Amino acid sequence: MKKGADMKIAGKAACIFVLLTITKLTRITGNRMAAQVGHNAVMTCPTKTDATMVTWKISPKMGGPCNLGYRADQNKTDKTNCSDRVNCKFQPEQSYALEIRQVGMADEGNYSCEVVNQEGNFHQTYQLTVLVPPRLSLYCDNHRNAVCEAAAGRPAAEISWVPENNSMTRTDSHDNGTVTVLSRFTAHSTNRKTVTCIVYHATLNETKSIACSSPQSNLILYISIALGFLIIITFMAVIYYFKLHGCRLCHKTEPPDTSLTHSLQDDTTEVEPYTTYVQKENTIYNSVSDLTVGQNLP
Template identity: 40%
Template sequence: MAQTWAVLAALLFLIIHLVKGSAYNMVSVEAGHEAVLSCPYVSKMSLLMVTWKMKCSTCCLLAYRRDHNETRRLNCSERIMWKYSPDDDPALCIYPVSLGDEGNYTCEIASSEGNFLFFSSLTVIVPPTVTLTCDKSRVAVCQASAGKPAADISWIPASNDSTEEEVHHPDGTVTRVSYIGWVNNTLPTVTCLVTHPAMNQTLSLDLSCAFPRLPYLLIGGSASVAVVSGVTLCLIFRCRAFRLRQLARGSAVPFASKNFRSTPSCEKRDVVDPPVLSECIYQNYNPRFINMDY
């Protein structure tokens, strides 16, 4: 047993000798902003080399060697750079940060005083897109789309009838949707509260505008059209009946308008006997205004 403890103590001493110090840091940054990963400060005179690594086989490696004043980049995009001069402050800067930059990073420093390790865990936060809508069945829908982490949704006033569902996307973002029905509720508005590490947002929906009484309006409009159409048809039929009665009376006593001028349907002959003349037909005539010159 004593021999085992001696071996463990020797290993611990060796680790402390090789790595004089280590630390761990957690950084959360909103997508599109600047992420800064710090590294322990080492005296400029004792610094030999500093190297940043992202933990994956083909990920970024950024290194600086002080004795040659040389910087080396491997599989690093232009968004990843030194925040300051590496021999003064070897902090790493990523701007603008994206979901693909999320992960664990290691800063290794070699100096005349020993070797140092510093671990950083980068988490990228994505604010969701928030919408508040309604459907024809009088259900309010509050949706927080593509957020990371998933947003929390609550209603004002609170209700036990709300239901939620989640959709997980391949990039790690989550869409959360909450439904609440207001069929038998007389409240004028409903409010959706979305809580997220990157933002807090409140949206209100006017239920009187969102759910208009459209069927009743349509029925009222149809009834109005029917009434107007009925009155119009009634007037047309009454006028037509009155006109027919006038024409019926005019068959006994034909009516002639002013500026009357008859048009004969047969030509006058030089010698016309009264019986022949009486057989000529005149259009649009009134017997009261015809002079019989026999």
């Protein structure tokens, strides 16, 4: 019995020793990393001296795997099936960094680095997530409700309102992994003041404000404008009417021109003696003519 117990203890000790050895030789740590689309991302390996070999293994969610390696004995770097945007800086006595320029959605995935030296193998893993900032817009719909939209963001944005309100929110997912969130402010008060939309996202925090007047308020405004124009047109018509009829009264009450009357009378007086003389001459001429014809005189 005692011998069997000793054997079990020895076996457990051996297992613990093996596990400790493996833990010493191989150390694996994992990190989550986020990069904004269009920006650069840098990931580093564990900093170890006298590294004989460094290897980056990339497993993107889209496309095939990519490998980058560095051998110190040959001072040589190899790249297999990797984009030109992915590069490594393998320099002794420094961190072995992997840089991705202009990060895109296709770069999302798992990145693993292995550093080998005399002390053992050391691993560093990253799970890269690509963030896409949403396009923000705030407007009034046909019912004069404020609508806040965070379009094509990744992950989905969160929207809240000031003042607080039981808003209606709709979420639409797209094929490229982005999400559009639309929130409608549903207050029905006719005295609505300015409302503020607050958008929370991993890439930004932004607020926008807008005032959407109710249809009733717009109707009152349109009626007021129409009445104003009507009053102005009526006032101008009254002024034109009095101006027109006032001028006619002036023409009717204007005294006759006496100088013109005197002139006409003078002309008549001067013409009358001449007219009498001509009439007399015509009478004499007619009498003589009749006499001559009666006597058959030449």
